[in-house]
Amino acid sequence: MEETEQPQQDSQQQSNNGAFHVPTVAELKAKGEEPELLFWVGCAGAFDDRYQKVTRDFVKILQKVGIRYAVLGTEESCTGDPAKRAGNEFVYQMQAMGNIEVLNGYNIKKIVTACPHCFNIFKNEYPELGGSYEVYHHSTFLQQLINDGRLKVADGGEFKGKTITFHDSCYLGRGNGIYEAPRKVLESLDANLVEMKRNRSKGLCCGAGGAQMFKDAEKGDREVNIERSEEALETNPSVIATACPFCMTMMTDGVKDKNKEGETKVMDLAELIVKSNNI
Amino acid sequence: MSKQLIFGLFLLLSLGLFTYTVFRLVSFFRLTKKGFKVDRISERITTTLLVAFGQTKILRRPAIGLMHALVYWGFMVITIGSLEMMIDGLAGTERIFGSWGILYDFITASGDVFAAIIILSCFAFLVRRHVMKVKRFSGVEMTTKSSMDATAALTMILILMFSLIGMNTGYLVHHSNEIYGSYPISSLLTGLVSVESAHMVQETNWWIHICLIFIFLNILPYSKHFHIIMSIPNVFLTDLKPMTQMNNMASVTKEVKIMMDPNTAFAPPAGGEESPPPERFGVKDIEDITWKNYTDSLTCTECGRCTSVCPANITGKLLSPRKIMIDTRKRMNDRGPGLSKDSNFSDGKSLVGDYITTEELWACTTCNACVQECPVNIDQVSLIMDMRRNLVMEESNAPKELAQMFTNIENNGSPWQFSPEDRMKWAEGLTLNT
Numbered sequence: 001m002e003e004t005e006q007p008q009q010d011s012q013q014q015s016n017n018g019a020f021h022v023p024t025v026a027e028l029k030a031k032g033e034e035p036e037l038l039f040w041v042g043c044a045g046a047f048d049d050r051y052q053k054v055t056r057d058f059v060k061i062l063q064k065v066g067i068r069y070a071v072l073g074t075e076e077s078c079t080g081d082p083a084k085r086a087g088n089e090f091v092y093q094m095q096a097m098g099n100i101e102v103l104n105g106y107n108i109k110k111i112v113t114a115c116p117h118c119f120n121i122f123k124n125e126y127p128e129l130g131g132s133y134e135v136y137h138h139s140t141f142l143q144q145l146i147n148d149g150r151l152k153v154a155d156g157g158e159f160k161g162k163t164i165t166f167h168d169s170c171y172l173g174r175g176n177g178i179y180e181a182p183r184k185v186l187e188s189l190d191a192n193l194v195e196m197k198r199n200r201s202k203g204l205c206c207g208a209g210g211a212q213m214f215k216d217a218e219k220g221d222r223e224v225n226i227e228r229s230e231e232a233l234e235t236n237p238s239v240i241a242t243a244c245p246f247c248m249t250m251m252t253d254g255v256k257d258k259n260k261e262g263e264t265k266v267m268d269l270a271e272l273i274v275k276s277n278n279i
Numbered sequence: 280m281s282k283q284l285i286f287g288l289f290l291l292l293s294l295g296l297f298t299y300t301v302f303r304l305v306s307f308f309r310l311t312k313k314g315f316k317v318d319r320i321s322e323r324i325t326t327t328l329l330v331a332f333g334q335t336k337i338l339r340r341p342a343i344g345l346m347h348a349l350v351y352w353g354f355m356v357i358t359i360g361s362l363e364m365m366i367d368g369l370a371g372t373e374r375i376f377g378s379w380g381i382l383y384d385f386i387t388a389s390g391d392v393f394a395a396i397i398i399l400s401c402f403a404f405l406v407r408r409h410v411m412k413v414k415r416f417s418g419v420e421m422t423t424k425s426s427m428d429a430t431a432a433l434t435m436i437l438i439l440m441f442s443l444i445g446m447n448t449g450y451l452v453h454h455s456n457e458i459y460g461s462y463p464i465s466s467l468l469t470g471l472v473s474v475e476s477a478h479m480v481q482e483t484n485w486w487i488h489i490c491l492i493f494i495f496l497n498i499l500p501y502s503k504h505f506h507i508i509m510s511i512p513n514v515f516l517t518d519l520k521p522m523t524q525m526n527n528m529a530s531v532t533k534e535v536k537i538m539m540d541p542n543t544a545f546a547p548p549a550g551g552e553e554s555p556p557p558e559r560f561g562v563k564d565i566e567d568i569t570w571k572n573y574t575d576s577l578t579c580t581e582c583g584r585c586t587s588v589c590p591a592n593i594t595g596k597l598l599s600p601r602k603i604m605i606d607t608r609k610r611m612n613d614r615g616p617g618l619s620k621d622s623n624f625s626d627g628k629s630l631v632g633d634y635i636t637t638e639e640l641w642a643c644t645t646c647n648a649c650v651q652e653c654p655v656n657i658d659q660v661s662l663i664m665d666m667r668r669n670l671v672m673e674e675s676n677a678p679k680e681l682a683q684m685f686t687n688i689e690n691n692g693s694p695w696q697f698s699p700e701d702r703m704k705w706a707e708g709l710t711l712n713t
Contacts, residue, residue: 018710022703043693045705052705060711073703077692085645085664086681087561087671089528091688093535124524129532170646175523201651202339205590210645214694215680218642221595228590278712 020063024073025106035070037062038108040122042115043078044245050252051114051245051268058114058138058270060279065150069112075102081117084125086211093129096121100131114138114270116171116244117209123176137172139182139243139269146188157276159189162238164272165196167228167251168203169244182243185269189276194235204228206254208246229254233264240266286368286489293493300500306619307573307611314569315518315526323515330656331514337654340584343407346400347654350436353393354507357443360390364489374450377459387460391447394440395464401433401440408433415583420602425503425581432504435495442488448472449481500577509578510655516574517656522647525664528560561668564629565610566618568662575657576608585649585659591642598642600649600659606634607662631666640666641678 014020028035039062045055062069080095103111111133113119119137126132136144145151164186172178179200186193198204207217207224217223229251232240240255242248252266273279317323329335334351338344363376376383407413408429416426447465451458452472472480499505562568585600586592592599610630617624631637640663649659670676677685684694692699 014711014713016713018713020709020711022706022709024703041702041705043695043697046702047693047695047697055705056709059706059709063709063711071703071706074699076702077699078688078694080688082694083685083688084525085667086677086684087664087667087669088677088685089531089560089668089672090535091685093527093531094539095688095692097535097539120521120523124521125527128527170644170648171523174647174651176521202588202648204588204593205644205646205648207590207594207644210643211681211684212644214684215641215678217594218591218596218598218638220591220642224590224594224644227594 014063022059023070024075025070025108026073026075028070029106033068034107036068036110037070038103038106038111039069039071040111040113040115040118041071041076042113042118042245044249045114046076048245048249051248054114054245054248054268054270057268057274057279060274061142061145061151061270064279065145072102072106077102079118079121079126081121082211082214084121085209086214096126096129096131100126100129103131103133108133110134110136112136112138112141114243114245114268116169116175117246120171120175137176137178137181137243139172139185140178142269142273143181143184146185151273152277153188153190156190157278159191159239159272159276162191163194163236164189164191164239164241165194165232165235165237166199166241166243167196167206167232167247168200169242169247170203170205170209172243173203174201182241182269185273186241189272191239194237196231196235198231204231206244206247206250208250213246213249223254225250225254226257229258233258233260237264239272240264241269241272242266243269283369283371289490289493290365290369293496296497297500300497303616304500304577307615308570310566310611310615310618311568311570311573312566314571315520317516319519322519323517326517326519326656327511327515330517330654331511334654336652336656339652339654346403349393349396350400353390353397356386356389356393359386360443361489361492364485368489374459383459384461387447388463391444391462391464394443398437398440398444401437405430405433415587418583418586418599418601420599420605421581421583425605428502428504429581431498432502435491435498439488439491439495442484442491444468445484446481446488449477449479449484452477453481503579503581506578506580506655509574510580513574513578514656516571518571518658518661522650522660523645525661528668530560559669560672561670562662562665563631563669563673565607565614567665567669568607568630571658572607572662572665573611575659575662576604576611578655579604579608579657580655581605582654584652584654585657588648588652590644590646590648596639596642597636598639600663602639603635603659603662604657606630610634631669635666637670637676640670643667 025035025038039059041055044051077099078095079099080092083095084092111122116137119135122133122135142151146153166182166186168179183193204227205224206228232251233255240251242251248266248268255261255264255266334344334348337347363374366375367373408416444465447462448468449472451462451465451469452474499508559567579601581601583601589598589600607630614626617626643660643663645660645664647660687694687696691697
């Protein structure tokens with residue numbers, strides 16, 4: 001996290017109306033350039049209708065602060081996390097080796113991603129297979145941008161005084177000890193941050209981890225996301241903030257189930273920053 | 280002299296029995312597989328000091344945690360006294376550590392006070408189990424035997440503590456003019472013991488206490504209260520990885536590398552020293568678990584903190600992380616003896632299927648709340664994941680949506696059925712507000 005203010009590259013400048021193009025690593029390479037930072041979009045970030053919005057907002061932030069970033073575009077492929085957690089080590093390692101080949105081929109050193117599952121697997125499981133990178137989850141990255149003064153915090157933005165509760169992602173919090181970074185980002189919004197009963201290391205899962213996202217739940221009394229959404233709604237929030245694509249889906253569904261989507265929005269950290277700062 | 284002889288006989292008998300148990304456990308451990316490497320010793324010592332001696336994780340529930348911590352710290356102090364009793368018993372001495380002066384005063388005083396605290400705590404624990412019926416002490420895996428096991432252990436601890444105070448009180452009255460040590464609680468009770476009976480009270484309680492230690496020691500390994508012996512080593516042997524880190528299977532790495540490298544794909548195997556391919560991927564039965572899985576299962580106290588925070592269990596699914604540990608230990612007890620004599624021994628059952636159902640395994644969200652809450656650093660999730668690996672890679676027994684997800688990843692590089700060509704669609708028409 002030591003980028004100095006870089007003069008914006010041609011490929012990265014926006015036109016007068018603000019339109020800009022997201023560079024791929026391949027495009028940069030064709031020009032003999034390398035990105036300073038790879039933004040790993042992730043499958044949810046690329047394909048999930050709702051999470052595409054988060055991807056777009058995060059890229060806007062990268063563009064705004066002028067970091068020399070790039071994405072892999074069509075060369076990106078699933079990290080293998082859902083396969084691995086579903087017991088299929090073969091599919092996972094095939095994916096991992098393929099990805100590592102691409103990343104190392106482009107000499108990628110630094111990765112940021114908005115998906116805690118991608119983050120966890122890059123940080124903890126790829127190194128042993130030959131893929132060692134400096135990896136950041138976007139919550140930590142955003143916090144750093146704010147700390148460094150590169151991302152200006154809006155005075156009394158959109159969320160000033162509004163109640164926001166943060167839902168911890170297991171792969172971020174318990175898994176990798178990142179509890180405070182997302183909260184620090186939220187504090188910058190000048191909002192009223194309220195904790196759920198179960199928070200931080202005691203946080204309750206949204207129900208999607210361990211490949212549950214891709215299958216029906218086992219028979220039970222109720223769904224995990226309903227249990228968690230009810231707990232979040234008890235804080236009467238304007239916003240339930242999340243930092244994970246799967247949490248976002250689960251919490252959004254939970255809020256809908258309780259017919260609260262009018263009063264309570266489920267939003268990602270990046271979206272909140274963009275909205276609050278009118279980026 | 281005869282007291283020394285009888286004591287020595289009891290001690291020998293007790294240690295003999297315990298040695299038998301240790302050998303039995305060693306033969307079970309021999310059936311398990313290699314796990315992670317035990318390195319980073321200084322980090323392990325810190326973890327042990329915090330989690331075991333400092334009781335940091337049990338104190339995550341402060342009130343009841345403190346009661347347990349006091350019992351634990353009490354046991355630490357009282358153990359010094361037990362050691363003294365052993366030496367006294369063998370050497371025919373009385374309070375041989377008495378020459379330690381002020382240190383002895385401190386040890387005996389805290390032991391005496393702790394004995395009273397432990398008595399109060401054990402009563403509270405019994406009330407929680409039998410009167411308040413705290414929810415986490417129930418569940419399908421909590422059989423009558425398991426409940427009796429807990430009650431028996433608590434009762435034994437109560438008798439141990441009562442006899443300790445009885446012994447101290449008898450000692451105070453009997454030796455009224457020459458007392459070693461300090462006994463704040465027992466000295467309040469001296470009025471209850473007459474001078475004539477004092478010696479008998481002291482001796483009787485001494486024997487009750489020491490015999491019960493011998494009995495307890497030999498019951499422990501067959502009870503959930505084995506954690507008294509196992510938890511410190513289990514905490515020391517914690518897998519120090521980040522909780523959500525899942526190991527890469529080396530056997531798969533080898534195969535994938537061969538598949539991906541055209542040079543090695545058709546090359547003859549290098550030398551004859553290659554280890555034979557593993558017989559099985561993942562965990563199906565007891566011979567597939569690692570030594571740490573087994574240590575975990577022996578350490579489990581069935582407190583149910585894991586299960587009480589499990590999102591699957593909270594929402595009524597079958598999965599209970601505690602049950603995974605109990606079943607693993609039970610399976611070893613059932614199959615271990617046969618298997619350690621004959622490596623082909625089969626009883627037609629397996630851990631996955633007959634003890635733990637696939638429905639339980641598929642309900643896990645890998646959220647690691649169970650691992651986080653376990654006061655003795657048991658890792659339930661790794662074992663669950665290894666069982667899933669077996670279901671998928673050996674039995675092709677994955678829920679059909681997951682099988683479809685595997686196909687999607689293999690064909691499209693995404694768990695959903697989207698074309699990889701569309702990966703950049705999100706980036707169309709992006710603008711910054713100017």
